[in-house]
Amino acid sequence: MGALDGKVVLVTGGGNGIGRDCALIAAQEGAKVVVNDLGAGLKGDDAGSAGPAEEVAALIRANGGEAVSNSDSVTNLDAVYGMVDQAKKAFGGLHAVINPAGILRDVMFHKMTEADWDAVIAVHMRGSFNVARATIELFREQNDGAYMFFTSTSGLFGNIGQANYGAAKMGIAGLSRIIAMEGARNNVRSNCLAPVAWTRMTQSVPIKDEAAAERRKVMAEKIRADQPARFSVAMVAPAAAHVSGQIFGSSGENIILYSQPRPVETVTKEEGWTVKSILEEAVPKMAPKFFDLNRAPLAGGQPQKQPA
Secondary structure, eight states: OOTTTTOEEEETTTTSHHHHHHHHHHHHTTOEEEEEOOOOOTTSOSOOOSHHHHHHHHHHHHTTOOEEEEOOOTTOHHHHHHHHHHHHHHHSOOOEEEEOOOOOOOOOGGGOOHHHHHHHHIIIIIHHHHHHHTTHHHHHHHTOEEEEEEOOHHHHTOOTTOHHHHHHHHHHHHHHHHHHHHHGGGTEEEEEEEEEOOSHHHHTSOOOSHHHHHHHHHHHHHSOTHHHHHHHHHHTSGGGTTOOSOEEEEETTEEEEOOOOOOOOOOOOTTOOOHHHIIIIIHHHHGGGOOOOOOOOOTTSOOOOOOO
């Protein structure tokens, strides 16, 4: 018996990286899988190809599972409705969405073009909206539905050169939380995952020094795409029906539960604040609890200092 026996799962970005492993592992756990992948390059600036999605679907079928492929873009809502229809026609329904589809266009914000911004927001933020909007009514009607969205430490903590990516990923965390809150009464749940894995995305980050090269070598050996994929599959399984509205991380064999923004300090002045008293009283009182500008910590390591 698999964790997803009898379930139908849509996996976006299923032709490469974490998405590929999500599709393969979901099938191993008994799911019927719609493997979606545009087949485009990492920057999403080419025409794409049906090859990657069909290759994964064919591999699932060759191993005795059930899968169909789809090479449409998650940036198009009508196309995502088409994925839902495809799942219904091929397998009679849909019960879960795992949505790691993504691109990168890394550049310092003062050099970022409108096209760099729009392309990343379209795939990550708009794409997450599209897969949720195309499925939410079905999930509510059948009182059964699960989402695994993908956030990132680039949004949760910040990362230089990724303002577009980080903004989208932080937005996805908010989207997932509200879908979970609104869906609770209809057994519709939603979580998101900030993965660390050796994929073509992480390979695209420039190596600037020997320390970075050594970290990359460790990632390639120990921080694999199948690890966050396995967690993603587990979280959309019926056995995890009590888990919703959470932000998780996965790095190697570390599974992380992240805190969510809550007040850490409140200062009050009954007679009202002035600009002078804010600067002289409120800010100094809060300052010890300010967050620094360090980058996200490495898996099992210390925060990286910002360059001078």
